[in-house]
Amino acid sequence: MADKKHNTDRRRLIAGLGTLAAANALPGQLTAQTGNETDILIIGGGIAGSSTAFHLAEQGRDVLLLERGEIASEASGQNMGGLGGSGWGNNPNLLSYLTAGSVEIFKRMQIDLGYDMEFRLSGTLTAIHTDEQYEYYQDDVAAQRNNGYQIELLSSREARAIEPESNGSLPGYMYRPERGQADPVKSTQAFAHAAQVAGATINTGHNVVSMSPLSAGGYSVQTESAEFRCQSLVLATGAWCGPIGEMLGLKIPIVPIRGQMWATESLPARVLHTIGSTVSSYAWSKDNGADEVTPPNLTHKNGRRMTRHLYGRQRMNGEIIFGGDRESLGYDKTPNRSGIEVNRQHAAEVIPLVASLPIARTWAGLMPFSLDGSPIIGKIPVRDNLFIVSGLASSGFGRGPMAGKLAADYIHSSNMNPVLGESDPARCVTET
Numbered sequence: 214m215a216d217k218k219h220n221t222d223r224r225r226l227i228a229g230l231g232t233l234a235a236a237n238a239l240p241g242q243l244t245a246q247t248g249n250e251t252d253i254l255i256i257g258g259g260i261a262g263s264s265t266a267f268h269l270a271e272q273g274r275d276v277l278l279l280e281r282g283e284i285a286s287e288a289s290g291q292n293m294g295g296l297g298g299s300g301w302g303n304n305p306n307l308l309s310y311l312t313a314g315s316v317e318i319f320k321r322m323q324i325d326l327g328y329d330m331e332f333r334l335s336g337t338l339t340a341i342h343t344d345e346q347y348e349y350y351q352d353d354v355a356a357q358r359n360n361g362y363q364i365e366l367l368s369s370r371e372a373r374a375i376e377p378e379s380n381g382s383l384p385g386y387m388y389r390p391e392r393g394q395a396d397p398v399k400s401t402q403a404f405a406h407a408a409q410v411a412g413a414t415i416n417t418g419h420n421v422v423s424m425s426p427l428s429a430g431g432y433s434v435q436t437e438s439a440e441f442r443c444q445s446l447v448l449a450t451g452a453w454c455g456p457i458g459e460m461l462g463l464k465i466p467i468v469p470i471r472g473q474m475w476a477t478e479s480l481p482a483r484v485l486h487t488i489g490s491t492v493s494s495y496a497w498s499k500d501n502g503a504d505e506v507t508p509p510n511l512t513h514k515n516g517r518r519m520t521r522h523l524y525g526r527q528r529m530n531g532e533i534i535f536g537g538d539r540e541s542l543g544y545d546k547t548p549n550r551s552g553i554e555v556n557r558q559h560a561a562e563v564i565p566l567v568a569s570l571p572i573a574r575t576w577a578g579l580m581p582f583s584l585d586g587s588p589i590i591g592k593i594p595v596r597d598n599l600f601i602v603s604g605l606a607s608s609g610f611g612r613g614p615m616a617g618k619l620a621a622d623y624i625h626s627s628n629m630n631p632v633l634g635e636s637d638p639a640r641c642v643t644e645t
């Protein structure tokens with residue numbers, strides 16, 4: 214009976230989310246909860262951890278999330294804000310779930326629950342720079358369309374009709390109407406807020422420094438100032454999964470990869486779509502650069518540039534932002550000016566307007582790349598009641614919402630959605 218009332222109260226809270234979101238209440242502004250015992254403890258307040266917390270709390274589970282900084286203080290707050298994918302396709306696989314499924318969750322948060330996440334289904338234009346690339350992508354687009362994905366090949370004239378600032382002298386563009394964009398910080402904070410409203414406890418400023426299994430089952434988790442105990446533990450620490458795994462005697466093959474970005478001053482709306490380029494994907498289709506210690510699809514290897522990657526958009530505040538480099542430099546996240554300059558020239562080949570706009574600010578963040586390039590989402594079999602949701606690499610902002618929901622559904626029901634077979638931690642997480 215008590216449980217029934219508890220669940221009814223939670224449902225009322227969820228129904229009231231829109232009002233709270235409209236009032237712009239953020240995590241920490243709701244009534245603080247205390248208590249160091251919980252059913253499920255999540256470490257990491259990026260998009261992966263915040264979405265997992267929301268989807269578990271919504272199902273009535275007791276959830277505590279520990280974040281050492283603020284919500285969205287790492288990659289989830291520093292990214293470009295692009296949402297990927299080309300729809301569900303005829304036979305939805307993990308990629309379709311993570312991309313198209315996450316877009317559905319963004320729609321729910323923005324439209325149904327009332328959070329202002331600056332979400333819109335802008336579509337993406339990806340520039341094709343050479344005739345050789347055009348030929349390759351002609352076949353690729355035809356194959357994708359046969360598989361039911363939403364993608365078109367446009368002439369540069371057709372592209373200019375929907376994106377007037379795009380370069381009309383390029384051979385063509387790929388257009389993916391199902392792709393979108395959203396503000397990284399607002400979106401991640403919205404998930405954490407929704408989790409709190411649904412009953413989760415969100416503790417920021419808690420740096421986890423050690424963990425140990427309890428003899429009676431479950432885990433003890435120590436931060437610099439407190440000890441917490443839980444039945445189940447979820448690792449959502451992004452690029453820091455390696456060091457977090459070591460605290461449990463595990464080797465989690467996720468490495469930090471620096472991504473960097475730059476922004477112009479604010480100007481009136483000029484760039485309407487999310488913008489990309491095929492230079493990198495074409496190069497990676499020939500050689501993705503992976504080896505035992507290097508994940509696939511980086512722009513640099515052993516200090517040398519291998520290719521140029523590009524993504525960007527105009528934010529609602531008017532800034533035009535671009536980025537693209539992916540470099541393995543440990544935990545160094547200082548932006549590199551020469552890389553930013555290469556990226557700016559690349560952007561100007563697609564949107565010539567940016568060549569004349571000064572760079573107003575730069576920043577960088579660390580992306581969680583798994584060594585085999587696939588996400589790591591699910592149960593870690595070498596320990597009891599231990600889960601991970603990570604390895605989302607360069608696309609985790611757009612894929613994190615569904616990654617968190619798939620992880621939450623698995624934890625709540627004990628049944629793994631078959632699409633998670635591709636991301637099974639059993640393939641790569643080992644004892645140290």
Ligand SMILES: Cc1cc2nc3c(=O)[nH]c(=O)nc-3n(C[C@H](O)[C@H](O)[C@H](O)COP(=O)(O)OP(=O)(O)OC[C@H]3O[C@@H](n4cnc5c(N)ncnc54)[C@H](O)[C@@H]3O)c2cc1C
Nearest residue numbers: 257259261281289292293295421451472578608609610611
């Ligand atoms: C420059 C750049 C551009 C990008 N552009 C895009 C894009 O356009 N679209 C897209 O989809 N993706 C993009 N990404 C990738 C995306 O940002 C990441 O894949 C995603 O944010 C990863 O989310 P996460 O929750 O796994 O990790 P994070 O956001 O890094 O969250 C992990 C959290 O764990 C916390 N943590 C770590 N260790 C501890 C500890 N010991 N105790 C407590 N807390 C801890 C950290 O403080 C952090 O907040 C970009 C990334 C960068 C850097």
